[in-house]
Amino acid sequence: MSVPTAPGTAVTDLLGLVALGELLAFERMxxxxxxxxxxxxxxxxxxxxxAEIVNYRRLADRLAALGVPPEEAMGPYVEPLxxxxxxxxxxxxxxxxxxxxxxxxxxxxxIREIAGALDEPDRRLVLDVVHxxxxxxxxxxxxxxxxxxxxxxxxxLSMWGRRLxxxxxxxxxxxxxxxxxxxxxxxxxxxxxxxxxLFRQMTGAHTARMAAVGLNN
Amino acid sequence: MSVPTAPGTAVTDLLGLVALGELLAFERMxxxxxxxxxxxxxxxxxxxxxAEIVNYRRLADRLAALGVPPEEAMGPYVEPLxxxxxxxxxxxxxxxxxxxxxxxxxxxxxIREIAGALDEPDRRLVLDVVHxxxxxxxxxxxxxxxxxxxxxxxxxLSMWGRRLxxxxxxxxxxxxxxxxxxxxxxxxxxxxxxxxxLFRQMTGAHTARMAAVGLNN
Numbered sequence: 001m002s003v004p005t006a007p008g009t010a011v012t013d014l015l016g017l018v019a020l021g022e023l024l025a026f027e028r029m030x031x032x033x034x035x036x037x038x039x040x041x042x043x044x045x046x047x048x049x050x051a052e053i054v055n056y057r058r059l060a061d062r063l064a065a066l067g068v069p070p071e072e073a074m075g076p077y078v079e080p081l082x083x084x085x086x087x088x089x090x091x092x093x094x095x096x097x098x099x100x101x102x103x104x105x106x107x108x109x110x111i112r113e114i115a116g117a118l119d120e121p122d123r124r125l126v127l128d129v130v131h132x133x134x135x136x137x138x139x140x141x142x143x144x145x146x147x148x149x150x151x152x153x154x155x156x157l158s159m160w161g162r163r164l165x166x167x168x169x170x171x172x173x174x175x176x177x178x179x180x181x182x183x184x185x186x187x188x189x190x191x192x193x194x195x196x197x198l199f200r201q202m203t204g205a206h207t208a209r210m211a212a213v214g215l216n217n
Numbered sequence: 218m219s220v221p222t223a224p225g226t227a228v229t230d231l232l233g234l235v236a237l238g239e240l241l242a243f244e245r246m247x248x249x250x251x252x253x254x255x256x257x258x259x260x261x262x263x264x265x266x267x268a269e270i271v272n273y274r275r276l277a278d279r280l281a282a283l284g285v286p287p288e289e290a291m292g293p294y295v296e297p298l299x300x301x302x303x304x305x306x307x308x309x310x311x312x313x314x315x316x317x318x319x320x321x322x323x324x325x326x327x328i329r330e331i332a333g334a335l336d337e338p339d340r341r342l343v344l345d346v347v348h349x350x351x352x353x354x355x356x357x358x359x360x361x362x363x364x365x366x367x368x369x370x371x372x373x374l375s376m377w378g379r380r381l382x383x384x385x386x387x388x389x390x391x392x393x394x395x396x397x398x399x400x401x402x403x404x405x406x407x408x409x410x411x412x413x414x415l416f417r418q419m420t421g422a423h424t425a426r427m428a429a430v431g432l433n434n
Contacts, residue, residue, distance in 0.1 A: 023256065026263055030247030039240065039288045039295070043273055046243055050267035056260055071256045078256070 010182035011122055012066055014114060016073025017175065017183065018129060019059035020081055021107060023074075026052040028085045032096035041093070041142070048100060048135045055129045062125055080174035087167050094146040098157050098215075101139035102164045104131045105209055109202045117186050143213040158216040165206055165217075169199060227399035228339055229283055231331060233290025234392065234400065235346060236276035237298055238324060240291075243269040245302045249313035258310070258359070265317060265352045272346045279342055297391035304384050311363040315374050315432075318356035319381045321348045322426055326419045334403050360430040375433040382423055382434075386416060 029049035036042035060070040090096040108130045115126045147154045176184055207217040246266035253259035277287040307313040325347045332343045364371045393401055424434040 020256075023260055023263065026267075027247060027250060027259075030244060030263075030266065033244060039237075039291055042244075043240055043270070043277065043287075046240065046247075046270045047274060049247065050243075050270045053260065053263045053267045057264060060260065070260075074256055 010186040011118060012063060012068045012073050013076075013179065013183045014118070014186060015059050015063050015066075015122065015126070016068075016070065016075075017077050018111065018126060019056055019063065019070060020074040020077050022052045022056040022059065022129065024081050024085055025103065025107070026050070026056065029096075029100060032090055032099070035090060035093045035096045037093055044138055045096065045100065048138070051132065051135070058125060059129065062122065076178040077175055080171040080178060083174070084167055084171040088164055094143065094153060094157055095160050097139045097142040097146075098160055099164055101136060101143060101213070102161055102206065102209070103168070104136060104139075106165070106168060106202060106206060107131075109205050110198075113198055113201075114186060140213050143215070147214050154214055154216075158210065161206075161210050161215055162217065165203060169203075172199065227403040228335060229280060229285045229290050230293075230396065230400045231335070231403060232276050232280050232283075232339065232343070233285075233287065233292075234294050235328065235343060236273055236280065236287060237291040237294050239269045239273040239276065239346065241298050241302055242320065242324070243267070243273065246313075246317060249307055249316070252307060252310045252313045254310055261355055262313065262317065265355070268349065268352070275342060276346070279339065293395040294392055297388040297395060300391070301384055301388040305381055311360065311370060311374055312377050314356045314359040314363075315377055316381055318353060318360060318430070319378055319423065319426070320385070321353060321356075323382070323385060323419060323423060324348075326422055327415075330415055330418075331403060357430050360432070364431050371431055371433075375427065378423075378427050378432055379434065382420060386420075389416065 026049045029045055029052065033042045033045040033049065036045060063070045063073050088099060090099050111126055111130055115123050118126060143157065147157070203217075210217045243266045246262055246269065250259045250262040250266065253262060280287045280290050305316060307316050328343055328347055332340050335343060360374065364374070420434075427434045
């Protein structure tokens with residue numbers, strides 16, 4: 001499946017964005033683990049977090065191999081990604097697992113979409129970063145359990161899910177603004193014609209996932 | 218190298234203590250990573266943290282295989298170990314890496330000491346949990362760098378190191394009190410005759426490590 005070679009800057013910009021996403025997701029999940037109702041669940045979220053930083057290392061090593069310091073590639077995205085996490089700090093365990101469930105899946109959709117515009121070995125590397133389904137299953141089971149225990153929770157978590165997507169889209173706009181042009185060009189190389197179309201497709205998939213755990217979008 | 222078989226409870230108590238130590242060390246290091254002066258160092262502490270939770274999973278799986286829910290084995294130690302971390306929250310990066318340097322090494326000393334009283338496969342498992350030297354080298358290099366940049370930092374970090382050990386010993390006393398007797402019996406099976414002797418030996422090793430990074434005990 002041959003695709004046109006993306007310009008070098010676009011590839012390293014993209015690897016930088018994904019690497020930073022992994023690093024920050026690691027930190028926030030590790031911090032959110034303290035909200036767990038017991039030690040087993042606390043460890044489970046911690047393990048989800050650890051998987052993110054293992055991916056971070058692979059991406060950082062690839063950036064270094066391409067001659068770009070990881071810090072430099074990640075730099076332009078620190079502010080919007082940090083702002084997303086700062087503005088969506090979970091208040092309890094149900095919000096924490098919902099954030100992991102929603103955030104991981106949106107990241108995965110984004111990665112699958114842009115992987116098509118990458119050449120090997122970056123295409124494979126980026127696809128390897130997609131989350132293992134057992135993590136989504138764990139988070140989904142926790143959300144369903146919280147809703148079963150108290151049906152009113154569904155309303156609150158539905159609202160929380162909308163807020164997560166709203167903040168993510170708002171910061172995605174800032175990511176696009178921070179981008180030096182190459183990243184958006186890379187996205188446009190995929191099946192979708194533009195960034196807006198990608199966002200629409202991603203929010204549609206999100207709605208389906210919310211419904212799967214009994215939440216409304 | 219045959220050793221007398223430790224009683225079953227002692228082994229699971231010990232695995233529970235070490236597992237909880239790994240889980241909490243993971244969380245605190247992950248949280249402390251935010252104190253890092255740049256993204257590379259932030260990721261480095263995150264990776265040290267991730268190594269801890271990988272070890273946690275191995276210990277928890279072994280406990281489950283022995284028929285003991287990990288939560289149950291860890292339960293008695295939650296309060297003292299959590300108290301240690303809560304009372305030693307680093308205020309900056311130099312304190313964070315000093316805590317990782319001191320805490321990891323003391324944990325390793327403790328593990329090596331008691332491993333001698335365990336049968337296989339627990340002996341091997343517990344020895345595998347000992348930290349990779351590259352992490353200690355990273356932390357030591359960061360401490361030396363902080364001291365070189367500002368020699369007054371040595372005094373502050375020396376005092377911080379003493380506080381870390383003081384809190385650790387204080388909480389170790391509470392661990393021994395929380396113990397159901399089997400763990401202290403296991404420690405006494407080693408070369409040292411009692412828990413106090415083990416503590417003395419461990420603080421001696423600590424003094425040497427502090428000197429190696431230019432700090433006083």
